[in-house]
Amino acid sequence: MVSTSRRALVDELDRFDRLLEVGSGDRLGVARDLADRGRDVIAIDVAVDEGADGDGTTGRPDGSLRVRHGDVVALAEASDPTSEIDASAETDTSVGIDSAAGVDAVYARRLPAELQRPTVELAGRLDAACLFTTLGFEEPVVPVERRSLPRTTLYVARSAADPSPCRG
Structure with missing residues (x-):
């Protein structure tokens, strides 16, 4: 059974066609x-189990999921984060990315708080919206x-309509 908070988060993210999940782990x-x-x-994720989805690529009806090793801190600091993500994802147009x-x-x-700034920075470098939930006991440091969702709060650091960082 899918939790109410997960369903609400998926509904909120569904308006985006191409997404990058940071810190996915095995969830x-x-x-x-x-x-x-x-x-x-x-x-x-830095500790992703690429075997979680077989070879790390899962074809879906009209979408795709690629699970790869990646460090958001290193990507945020990379001279070309796009190339780094492409290299880690072993770009394959047959699965849509x-x-x-x-x-x-x-x-x-x-x-976690220590990954919020690099995540927002990476989103900015990719000219992408940035949304996250926290560990629950931590307030955002950016x-x-x-946005109140059922059983969770979604924090928007960069929106799709106005990708400039939020002013708080």
């Missing part, structure tokens, strides 16, 4: 749900707009 439920809805998702340059949104679930 790929949101990424899978988005791929099932026809979205193209790259999920990265042709370039990280086309990422519409960067999102994270349960994003300027955000809050």
Whole structure:
């Protein structure tokens, strides 16, 4: 059974076509749900188990999910984060992701405070929206707009309509 908060988060992220999930670990439920809805998702984590989805690529009806090793801090500091993401995702147009340059949104679930700034910076460098939830007991350390969803709060650091960082 899918939790109310997960369903609400997927509904909120469904408006984006190409997404990058930061810190996915082995919790790929949101990424899978988005791929099932026809979205193209790259999920990265420093400790990702690429075997979680076989070879790390899962074809979905009209979308795709690619699970790859990636460090948001290193990507935020990379001279060309797009190339780094492309290299880690082993770009394969047969599953619908042709370039990280086309990422519409960067999102994270349960994003710890120390990864919030690099995540927002990476989203800015990719000219993408940035949305996340926190560990629950932490407040965001970056300027955000809050959106109340069932059983969770979604923090928007960069919106799709106005991708400039939120002023808090």
